[in-house]
Amino acid sequence: MSTKGAVLAVDDDAVSLSALKGTLTAAGYEVALAANGESALSSCVTAPPDLVLSDIRMPGMDGYELCRRLKGRPETRHIPVILISAVAEAQEWAEGLRTGAVDFISKPFQADELLARIGTHIDLSRAHAEIVRQAAALGKANEELRCELDERIQAEESARRAVTRLRAVVELTGQLTWTTNAQGEVVEDIPAWCEFTGQDRGHALGWGWTRALHPDDLDRTLRAWRQAVRNRGGYETEYRLRRKDGAYRDFLARGMPVLRADGTVAEWIGTCIDITERKRAEELIHRQRDDLAHVARVGVISELAVSLAHEISQPLAAILSNAQAALRFLKAGTPDLDEVRSALADIVSDDQRAGAVIKELRAFVKKDESRWEPLNMAEVIEEVHVITQSDAVIKNVAVDKDFATALRCVRGNRTQLQQVILNLFMNGCEAMEGIELARRVLRISVFEDGSGMVVVEIADRGRGLPDNVKQKIFDPLFTTKPQGLGMGLPIARTIAESHGGTLTAHNNSDRGATFRLALPAHGDRV
């Protein structure tokens, strides 16, 4: 600061005024002068000094009045007033104080004392002003804070309402909501979960919620959850959850992390939805599909009944003849024991032959068929052949087999794939009914097509598929046979597709049609 302050000196006596000015200026103050109260007042209004130094006794407005006036106006109220008196009387002092003056100085005064008092009062005044300013600022800040607080409270309130509404909406859909901290531990209340599982609020905290999971699903779920927490995403898993009545329900749980601005996880939020009905419905569909496939298999077998009876009666006839021959040999004078022995050996193998047909048959019409295993399609075809060879003979169909040697396995259900082959075989034979006997050839080939698929092709030499039939043969309940149910090919295609493969048909370039079953190969290339 270039000056110590601005002082307004008021005195009707010019000499005193000039002396004051000298003293003050020398001390580094900026001095303004006024010869009377009115001009002092207006000077204070236009250019407020830091301090007013005023004589009391003046004509017109005296020092008291000036002081009173200054204190009465808001813009000059803060200016400290020191009154100068020629008379050092207590009354005057009291009066002066009453008017609001801060100090007195009596004439004649010591310059030091005067300057000291002026300095003090200016400092005081400034300090006071500072305090007032700061108080105002504080008050303002306080006000702003209060507003902010109000806003924040409101925001929290609407946020809380929004969360409550969201939870209610989610829970109306039957889902349970839950939250955890960034480490995956439950810290907040999860009322919907607790309501469903019957767990106490305290029980569900931390990792306690896992106690409501089915013990068989616990490990898997924990692993999935821990991994998701580590990877900060991708939590979706199914588990069985125990309801408060003790029953287990199937649930699908999904969760996602809530990220802060810096990318760290603030918390996790998730839902669980009861999928028990959906799973039951899915299981029902699977069961019904399996039932249908089973019915179709039984149906096919009844079509084959005549040829199957033939297939079994052949070894039976041989067994009878062998046994009766053996008895005859034994009746002779010297029994030919070699003949008897070889008769018995043949009986054993013929019995096994009949047994094999019955075993294939039994396995084929069985209902339970849930195992998947590696299969060699050439073997599957041979197994079907056991059931069908008599049928081929009766229908005068020559079966031409072309099996690749280095054939990889496929993974699947043996019975179902046999069903597909059997269906295609029967269709192929039927396609050639009425064709001249010598031309009835059914060609069955198995090979790998180089694109990772094992392919079975069954080609007949019938009349081929007319266009209108070709579109519909895989449609359910479509059949050109008078006694047909029309489910054989649709089921066969469903089986192929559930094995990750395809079943298609096309007409051969010369005559007849070819059905093509393609299944993914498993294992390393040979």
Add this chain to the structure above:
Amino acid sequence: MSACETVYVVDDDPSVRRSLARLLRSAGHRAETFASAREFLDGPAPGGPSCLILDICMPGMNGIELQETLRPIDTRAMPIVFVTGHGDVPKSVRAMKNGAVDFLTKPFDDHELLRAVDAALRRDRELRRLRAAQSETRARMGTLTPREAEVLRLVVAGLPNKIIASQLGIVEKTVKVHRGRVMHKMQAGSLAELVRMAGGEVAHGLGGQQ
């Protein structure tokens, strides 16, 4: 039973073939087996009395077709016993009409089969004997002179010597001489025998000019 009597078995099923052959052997027969009609036809014609046990249902030529193929061939035609895994009535009727000895359904009793085989072999023996006799007769008739053949014809027709003499424009004594030579050449012991032997041939217009 002569040593070269053979029972042939044609059946596509190997178990059935082996067991049938064994059964036949246990009854003292000689058996030969074939897996198809074609194989049988490609094999040699039978030497002695024989019969065929034939399956109906076979790939390629079936049993009935083989029966019909064999019938006109004298050197190969033989009595057939059909065996089948089905009880197919139309096929059995057709088989029997075509001259089969029997039609059996599997599984059959050993007695059933062996009885049928015996009947078939008997029939074949009989047929062969007849055929042999026939060719013997024809050979003998071939040695007759034309005049002798005429005399034979008229004798077998039942005419007395006197009428024969007048018909042929020769004397009765000459007729007697011719008759004696005919009886000798034909190796007939009596008129009845002569008629039996040569009657059929003459009736069919053989061994003589009309």
